[in-house]
Every structure is written in structure tokens, then in C-alpha cells.
Amino acid sequence: MIMRYIPILLTLALCAAVTAVPALAQPRIEFKARSYDFGTVPPNSKLVHHFVFTNMGNEPLIIDSKVRTTCGCTAAVISATAIPASATGVVSVTMTAGITTMKMAKSSIVSSNDPNNPDVTLDTIANVRNVWSFSPQSDFAMGEVPFDSEKSMQLTMKNIDNEPFRIVGFKVNHPDLVSVKIGDPTPEGIPIAVTVKANKTKQLLSDTLELKTDHPMQSYYQADITANIVGYVKFVPTRIFFGGVAAGDMASREVSISLNKPGSEGELEIGEIASDTLAVTGKIMGKTQEGGVRVSLTVAAPETTGYRSGTIQIKTNCPEEPVATIPYSLIVKASSN
DSSP states (O other), X not given: OHHHHHXXXXXXXXXXXXXXXXXXXXXXXXESOSEEEEEEEOTTOEEEEEEEEEEOSSSOEEBOSSOEESSTTEEEEESOSEEOTTOEEEEEEEEEOOSSOEEEEEEEEEEBSOXXXXXXXXEEEXXXXXXXXXXXXXXXXXXXXXTTOEEEEEEEEEETTOOOOOEEEEEOXXXXXXXXXXXXXXXXXXXXXXXXXXXXXXXXXXEEEXXXXXXXXXXXXXXXXXXXXXXXXXXXXXXXXEEEEETTOEEEEEEEEEEOSTTOOXXXXXXXXXXXXXXXXXXXXXXXXXXXXXXXXEEEOOSSOEEEEEEEEEEESOTXXXXXXXXXXXXXXXXXX
């Protein structure tokens, strides 16, 4: 009878011995939540959410400082790279909404020394929605504006949900060249008029109209303002790129030149052609259908390679602009000889 109980006693002793072996020491990462929905947001929003996690293991949790993201519009930063047992940490994820109305779903991947869960994916979601509609356009593309003249353009801004709103402020970067007038609200929206007043400096004007509204969801909007301020003498194209030219070689490009002043009388006449940096010559090729002058401009590439740029000066019979200028550029390549 005693021998019959020996196997049973041995089995119980082995089970007790196994139970007494302590659990393997290791870290364990556990997040309160692995996804977050920002809901409906306006374009260009900067969205931030803090994902909280705890080291539920009994060894320090080591996290890779470089959190991987699936998009350049998303960035993630951890509060610490070493988290003791039972301590908490935070992964702060920033997602930037674009200008396009769309559903955004981005991921951030957190890597650690947790042997059972080395990579944890955190998901952030946002529904980008623009609350504004515009008629007939959303930006102010003025085109060409001659010296000492002005050009205006108007658009109407409306809430797509037909909710009432007010424009409580606006700003432009070049108030000396750009003026803005906000009209009274109408059933079609709020009219916004922009006027560009050209001075006597040729330039590609690029500005931004920043609008501040009282709308709770999207209190800010910006519209682009562009204009090409041109002289009384007009060039087509407005600048010349001669391309890649071997050192010591010649390259030619044709431009058309015409008067750009309303009410101007007589035909445009072209005189001496020169450059501020390189040797340039010109040859009149005839007339355009609009009455302008076709000119072939030829540049001689210097012996030193590299990028070159400058302006070409052309004398004219226009009393308001006796010397007209056009910018040019070329890339001087090594000679094949």
C-alpha cells in the first residue's frame, strides 16, 4: 500500500517545485488606447494627441527614440526612452492636416525591448473638411499689371453650411502694393475685393491675404495673391533661359518685345542691346502679329563653368522706359574639346 502512494507524492512534489519557480523577468508595454480620432478638422490644422502607456513588466522598458511614421505629415516624440517597472510614459503624436478635403489615417510605430510586443502601432484619424466655398475663384491671380496702373479682382466667400459668419480681420504682407476691401454680407456670401497697385519695379508679386473669421471651426483662411508687375515695354517670355552652353560657345533665344502702355502711339523701335555680365548681341527678326518686334538674343558663354544669370538691357524709343531689361540665365558646361 505504501509503494502505491509513492508516484502520487512524487508528482505533487514536482508540481510544487514548478510552481515555486519565479516568473521570467521582462518588460511589457501596455497602452491605454492605440488609436485616436480627431474628428472633423479644418485644413492646415496641427493636431496633437498624447498616447499614455505603462510598463507592466518587472524589468526596465527601453524604447527606440526614433518613432517611425507612415507619412511626412506625422511626427511622434516619446517622453523618455527608459521606463522603470510600473512607471508610465507618453508618446506625443502630431499630425498636420493638408489643404485637401479628405479622410486622413496615419500610423506611428513604437519599438521597444518588450519581447512579446516589440512593435506597437498607434493610429491617428482625422476628417479634413473646408467650411468655405468661393465664387468665382478661391485665389487672386491678377496676371500682368503694367507700371503705374492698378488691377482689381473680387471673390465671394461663403460658408458651405449656410451659417452666418463675419470677417473680423485681415492682413497682407505688402500693403504698399496690395489693398483689400471687405463688403457687406449678401445671400451669396461676403464679397472680398483685392487691388494691386503697381509701382515702377518689375517683379513677380506673391502675397497672402490672411482672413480671420468668427467661425468656431475654421477661424482662419488664407488666399494667395499673385501678379506680374511689368514695364511699359513687354517681353514674351518674361525671362530667358539659354539652357546648358559649352564654355566658349554661343546660344540664341528669341523674344517678342511690344509696348504695354494703353493709348501709346507709334511703333516700338529697338536700339542698342547689352548685358551687365556677359557678351550679348541681338538681331531683329521681324514683326509679331500683334505689332511687336521679334528679336533673337545671342549670348557667348564664358570659359568658367557654372551657373550664370543677369539682365539684358535694350534701348527703346519709349520715353517712359528708354531702357528695358529682361533677366536671363544659363549653365556653362565644360567644353568637349
